[in-house]
Amino acid sequence: WKLISPDDENVKxxxxxxxxxxxxxxxxxxxxxxxxxxxxVPEGVTVHLPCHARAQNMxxxxxxxxxxxxxxxxxxxxxxxxxxxxxxxxxxxxxxxxKIGRPVFRKAAEQARGHIVSDCPLAASHILNGAAEIAxxxxxxxxxxxxxxxxxxxxxxYGLV
Numbered sequence: 001w002k003l004i005s006p007d008d009e010n011v012k013x014x015x016x017x018x019x020x021x022x023x024x025x026x027x028x029x030x031x032x033x034x035x036x037x038x039x040x041v042p043e044g045v046t047v048h049l050p051c052h053a054r055a056q057n058m059x060x061x062x063x064x065x066x067x068x069x070x071x072x073x074x075x076x077x078x079x080x081x082x083x084x085x086x087x088x089x090x091x092x093x094x095x096x097x098x099k100i101g102r103p104v105f106r107k108a109a110e111q112a113r114g115h116i117v118s119d120c121p122l123a124a125s126h127i128l129n130g131a132a133e134i135a136x137x138x139x140x141x142x143x144x145x146x147x148x149x150x151x152x153x154x155x156x157x158y159g160l161v
Contacts, residue, residue: 029068042072044111050119082101128142
């Protein structure tokens with residue numbers, strides 16, 4: 001909304017007081033530090049930076065968050081997943097969405113990390129499904145079993161889930 005209605009006082013007030021969860025935790029880590037207890041996630045994480053995060057000029061806060069976890073391999077994919085909201089689930093456009101996302105699916109399948117995450121749950125699911133299809137065609141099984149949000153991996157590293 002900030003880009004659509006830059007002069008709207010309500011939009012300004014809201015945008016000054018709302019944070020993305022990744023951005024919020026990274027900010028706390030920088031200003032106050034984090035409690036002890038973060039454990040490695042040795043199976044690693046493939047993190048997708050969704051288009052909307054890039055459009056909002058947030059930067060790679062999910063990546064920054066995950067890099068706080070010690071000894072955890074992290075691979076970053078900065079490319080459109082092809083999902084685009086309902087575009088990826090509509091019968092008429094699903095095939096196009098898969099075609100657009102194929103380079104992302106391929107990279108996620110090649111990286112073979114234990115977790116595939118994105119700040120966009122639709123993109124994470126789309127990537128996981130596409131990567132699993134590619135792995136299956138190669139006679140392999142994808143290590144990641146479910147789409148996840150970066151904060152879930154952070155909770156895992158703290159032993160909360």
